[in-house]
Amino acid sequence: MLSSFCIQAVFLLMCFGLATHAIEGNETYRLALLDFKAKITEDPLGIMRSWNESVHFCQWSGVTCGRQHQKVTVLDLHSQQLVGLISPHIGNLSFIRVLLLQNNSFNGEIPQEVGRLGRLETLRLDSNSLDGEIPSNISSCSNLISLTIGFNSVVGKLPEELGSLSMLQFLAVQRNNLSGSIPPFGNLSSLGKFSATQNNLVGSILDGLGLLKNLSYIALG
Structure with missing residues (x-):
């Protein structure tokens, strides 16, 4: 009897621990989204009104969570006329x-x-x-397939570290204030489209892009 009781007690403690961990994880995501909301200074379409305590954050406008867990997998707030900063808590x-x-x-x-x-x-x-500059540590997003930062006022150089993104298929940084030469992007073996028009890039493209066999579209004018 004692042995059976101990087993049940251990099982309950394990379940409690898992539940507590899940709650703490969900709280992390909720707080990250709320800090994102706090950095929004203008929201003329009222998209952020649903981001409140009356519903779970997975039901907030623009937020999608995984079916088997309550973790944010998609944040889609495009074309909502939002003004503000991008919260570092997005990380x-x-x-x-x-x-x-x-x-x-x-x-x-x-x-x-x-x-x-x-x-x-x-x-x-x-x-x-x-x-500001493109953070070089975006290269740590090793599963990145599409990266588009065009039509902003980003400065500095294209980070050489982006060349490690072997899964990247689409890279668009056009209409910024980038300068310097195109880095040696020879390891971007999956890259199919690259757009960097209307910047201040200089130098030859051969070292950076000449070895990319999947590259079907390039715009640098």
């Missing part, structure tokens, strides 16, 4: 695969914390008012 959405913030008026720098999103596959920040 706490560790299960996110798709981040769509394009066609808004986000300003300031791209937070370094984006580089913590190891599961991220699609990152769209194009058509905003972002400045």
